[in-house]
Amino acid sequence: MSVRGWGGPIATAIGGAVVVGAAQLGLGYGLGIIGWRGDAAGWSAALAWTMWVSAFAVFAGALAGQRSLNRHSSSLPDDDSTVLGRVLWRITLAVAAALGGLAVVPLTALPARTVPTSATSAPAFIVGWHAAAGVVIGLVLAIIALNSRAIATNLIATGAWWALIALVAVIDAAAGGRGLVPAQLSAWRFTGHGVETIRGSFSALQVPGDVWWESLYLPGAGLILGAALLIGAFSALAAARSGDGWIGVALSGAAGPALLALVFIIVSPTLTEAPTEQVTALLIAPYAVVAGLVGSVAMAILADRPRRPAPRHA
Incomplete structure (x- = not known):
């Protein structure tokens, strides 16, 4: 792989990740979406946002680097246009974006270092560790997404939807007189009044008993599952019409929901009296992953069906 032409795309990947990470945190802190609170539920919510911000920053930076590479592709040697050359370029851009995404570590660890919480005795270290884990997840996602437009589309649409939900949740809380209440990743309580909490212990790795569905906020569950299904379907449809490969289109619906599930598993909170x-x-x-797959697989099957020839008229 030639070194000629590396500078622009790599610098764009690094800078893009830094800018996207800082912009997300600026909006998150400024609007009160991300808030470091001492209780276990608030702490877990902020950790989940931390991982999402760092992972998405890496993905977005790599995507920006890829666009820059496409603009400079005419200046690259012929060997960089081969399959192996393209794969190496994409890995290089993902690694560069991961370096830029590391900027999220101090931007999250420093604000959390003085938060009094019973969840941990080393808040800055825990937050920094989760931000770094998000960077690693973002690196893997970036490599996959740069090789599948369908997966990249799903991640972008999912990220835009979660940002919209968080913004609406904060506006709703402010309009209801509750002030700037930190938002939950992918969740919004849009019916009822006040903040209802559930007593008991809930973990991402363990179903809480035989009647766990009684702990669900059903409108919110429907919103999460419905969004995963529709985003998976429409993102896959758009990619299929653009000529993407069948496997990438079919699996694309799992990308955004899988990131959500993975974040919750890594944060692995054991919540008591949580919203x-x-x-x-x-x-x-985990069920959102299935819903997303149902949408994308359905669209992949429909797009792959051979079209019937138009009937001939005598």
Whole structure:
């Protein structure tokens, strides 16, 4: 792989990850979406946002680097246009974006270092560790997404949807007189009044008993599953019409929901007296992966069906 022409795309990948990570945190802190609170539920919510921000920053930076590479492709040697050359370029851009995504570590660890919480005795270290884990997840996602437009489309659409949900949740809380209440990743309580909490212990790795569905906020669960299904379907349809490979299109619906489930598993909170919408997002995330897959697989099958020839008229 030639070194000629590396500078622009790599610099774009690094800078893009830094800018996207800082922008997400700026909006998150400024609007109160991300808030470091001492209780276990608030702490887990902020950790989940930390991992999402760092992972998406790496993915977005790599995507920006890929666009820059496409603009400079005419200046690259012929060997960089081979399959192996393209794969190596994409890995290089993903690694560069991961370096830029590491900027999220101090931007999250420093604000959390003085938070009094019973969840941990070393808040800055824990937050920094989760931010770094998000960078690693983002690196893997970036490599996959740069090789599948369908998966990249699903991640972008999922990220835009979660940002919209968080913004609406914060506006709803402010309009209801509750002030700037930190939002839950992918969740919003849009019916009822006040903040309802659920007593008991809930973990991402363990279903809480035989009647766990009684702990769900059903409208919120429907919103999460419905969004995963529709985003998976429409993202896959758009990619299929653009001529993407069948396997990538079929699997693309799992990308965004899988990131959500993985974040909750790594954060692995054991929540007590948590907001009902947070418990719902925690327990429903694995099923959102299935819903997303149903949407993308359905669209892949429909797009792959041979078209019937138009009937001939005598």
